[in-house]
Amino acid sequence: MHLFDLHGKVAIVTGGNRGLGGAMAYGLAEAGADIAIVQRSAEETEVAARIRGLGRRCETFSYDLAQIESIPKLAADVKERFGRMDILVNNAGVQRRSPAADFSEEDWDFVMQVNAKSVFFLCQTIGREMLQQGRGKIINVASLLSFQGGYTVPAxxxxxxAVAQFTKSLSNEWAGRGVNVNAVAPGYMATEMNTALLVDEVRNSQILQRIPAGRWGKPEDMAGAVIFLASEASNYVNGEIITIDGGWMGR
Structure with a gap:
């Protein structure tokens, strides 16, 4: 099991204070990593306390990732406090729902800023440090909508x-320099972001009928794939988008 051992590694998890991000952060800590959680709020979270309960180091960094200019300072803060950056999980994301005919420019720009632009520049900024080290693991969080169009969620x-495509693009440039860039694509997960679907009896039923596993995903379903991509077990895995979807994409 040494291939999956993350002791001595430092993992940055954006949006790691709850939901999918919290589960991924906790899973990485269970595998031995120390965790830097990036969140908008400055409040301490239950996730951080649970990670420390494992005997791992966990610190929170309060940054608004919609503000691209703050990313270099975030990277510098993490490096100063931990001394290194081995793993980056780009999980933070936002959602806006509206029919395409009515979708506002404001909502479009906000979603693209947080979900695509900030993710790329986090990869770039922290990736530079990893390239200097000659090693690193970047795991972006894509979606089933990296492959499909969705409904009322054009942005x-x-x-x-975009996340799926620049994951591949970065991998092409960095795979030969010791930095693995991959992504995970969660399916329909029972999280706050999907509340509107969970409470819609018709859509909920339609979704469940399409999932071979017969249930919505849970945040903890993300942990195994992320530990794999963060560990030495995936050293020859580059530019992949791993779906975690209960079989949805296989239908």
Whole structure:
């Protein structure tokens, strides 16, 4: 199991204070990593306390990732406090729902800024440090809508399509320099972002009928794939988008 051992590694998880991000951060800590959680709020979270309960170091960094200019300072802060950056999980994301005919420019720009632009520049900024180290693991969070168009979420679909594509682009440039860039694409997960679908009896039923596993995903379903991509077990895995969807894409 040494291939999956993350002791001595430092993982940055954006949006790691709850939901999918919290589950991924906790999973990485279980595998031995120390965790830097990036969140908008400065408040301490239950996730951080649970990680420390494992005997791992966990610190929170309060940054608004919609503000691209703050990314270099974030990277510098993490490096100063931890001394290194080995793993980056770009999980933070936002959603806006509206029929395409009515979708506002404001909502479009906000979703693209957080879900695509900030993710790329986090990859670039922290990737530079990893390239200097000659090693690193970047895991972007894509979506089923990296492959499909969705419904009333045109900006989200566009942003997640962008994440999948620049994951491959970065991998082409960095795979030979010791930095693995991959992505995970969660399916329908029972999280706050999907509340509108969960409470819609018709859409909920339609979604469940399409999932071979017969259930919505849970945040903890993300942990195994992320540990794999963060560990030495995936050293020859580059530019992949791994779906975690209960079989949805296989239908």
């Amino acid at each position: 989200y679909a566009a942003s997640k399509g």
